[in-house]
Amino acid sequence: GNSVTQMEGPVTLSEEAFLTINCTYTATGYPSLFWYVQYPGEGLQLLLKATKADDKGSNKGFEATYRKETTSFHLEKGSVQVSDSAVYFCAQEGAQKLVFGQGTRLTINP
Amino acid sequence: DVKVTQSSRYLVKRTGEKVFLECVQDMDHENMFWYRQDPGLGLRLIYFSYDVKMKEKGDIPEGYSVSREKKERFSLILESASTNQTSMYLCASSRAGFRNEQFFGPGTRLTVL
Numbered sequence: 001g002n003s004v005t006q007m008e009g010p011v012t013l014s015e016e017a018f019l020t021i022n023c024t025y026t027a028t029g030y031p032s033l034f035w036y037v038q039y040p041g042e043g044l045q046l047l048l049k050a051t052k053a054d055d056k057g058s059n060k061g062f063e064a065t066y067r068k069e070t071t072s073f074h075l076e077k078g079s080v081q082v083s084d085s086a087v088y089f090c091a092q093e094g095a096q097k098l099v100f101g102q103g104t105r106l107t108i109n110p
Numbered sequence: 111d112v113k114v115t116q117s118s119r120y121l122v123k124r125t126g127e128k129v130f131l132e133c134v135q136d137m138d139h140e141n142m143f144w145y146r147q148d149p150g151l152g153l154r155l156i157y158f159s160y161d162v163k164m165k166e167k168g169d170i171p172e173g174y175s176v177s178r179e180k181k182e183r184f185s186l187i188l189e190s191a192s193t194n195q196t197s198m199y200l201c202a203s204s205r206a207g208f209r210n211e212q213f214f215g216p217g218t219r220l221t222v223l
Binding site: 032042044089 | 114141143145150151152153154155158160168200202204206207208209210211212213214215216217
């Protein structure tokens with residue numbers, strides 16, 4: 001079946017560091033891919049998405065590129081801030097439903 | 111501002127009790143979803159609904175049921191709560207069709223003693 005695998009957390013970085021959170025997927029066909037973010041005490045909210053191969057989603061300084069050849073959708077940010085501390089979820093869509101990865105907890109220290 | 115609301119942020123129940131979790135969305139969305147969130151497991155889909163009075167099982171429906179009598183409201187029911195149902199429950203909604211964003215409520219943290 002379809003699945004999403006994220007890099008193990010938690011991840012702790014210093015402010016202004018470069019961030020990469022790896023995400024790979026298995027699926028039949030070419031699903032839409034999403035990154036959601038969950039700030040403390042809140043529900044999930046969409047961070048960015050890509051709907052076809054080579055698409056780049058971007059928002060709030062975060063980027064992710066849909067790589068069909070490596071079945072990946074890694075999340076990157078060039079300079080993280082303390083306010084980016086949250087749990088990040090990679091997800092793929094199938095039949096209007098989402099399949100989520102296990103989540104990666106990110107902590108940014110000042 | 112679009113909104114998905116859940117009836118409680120925190121809930122404590124006893125084993126064997128019947129538990130109702132309510133979710134309401136104000137975006138006129140066709141699709142609604144119930145997930146549970148557990149550390150290391152991410153979000154797992156319990157049930158979803160594409161329309162009023164329609165429901166489909168997700169990946170982990172055992173021990174749960176749902177009700178959707180009105181378009182804006184989707185209820186999750188634990189017929190006889192058990193300790194292994196202690197979890198964070200998240201409701202979401204989306205427009206019909208593909209590639210649409212799901213909007214999430216703030217979650218209900220349920221503890222079953």
